[in-house]
Amino acid sequence: xxxxxxxxxxxxxxxxxxxxxxxxxxxxxxxxxxxxxxxxxxxxxxxxxxxxxxxxxxxxxxxxxxxxxxxxxxxxxxxxxxxxxxxxxxxxxxxxxxxxxxxxxxxxxxxxxxxxxxxxxxxxxx
Ligand SMILES: [Zn+2]
Numbered sequence: 001x002x003x004x005x006x007x008x009x010x011x012x013x014x015x016x017x018x019x020x021x022x023x024x025x026x027x028x029x030x031x032x033x034x035x036x037x038x039x040x041x042x043x044x045x046x047x048x049x050x051x052x053x054x055x056x057x058x059x060x061x062x063x064x065x066x067x068x069x070x071x072x073x074x075x076x077x078x079x080x081x082x083x084x085x086x087x088x089x090x091x092x093x094x095x096x097x098x099x100x101x102x103x104x105x106x107x108x109x110x111x112x113x114x115x116x117x118x119x120x121x122x123x124x125x126x
Contacts (some may be wrong), residue, residue, distance in 0.1 A: 065119035
């Protein structure tokens, strides 16, 4: 009887019931339904307005947006350079003239717009 019991316990010890539950760690933490976020399909963005190298003055051009031959409307916008000029003028003590770069067209970028459809056509940056 003793022998039988020993053998039984030995058998039970020799054959482990289950391997460690590795399967849990191998599973996707988010579950099987979790998929990687797929990037949205890249669609070619059609810009009706094409950036164009323009001059500082109003020019006659065919608007790419409304296909009309127009005389561009020029708006001068201060650029980083304009702000830098103003800052430098302040730093060297010429602060009364700090607004000067903003008044000078040559220090600003000239943005060209279509007068009929207001489409942005291009800029001229010094
Ligand atoms: Zn236009």
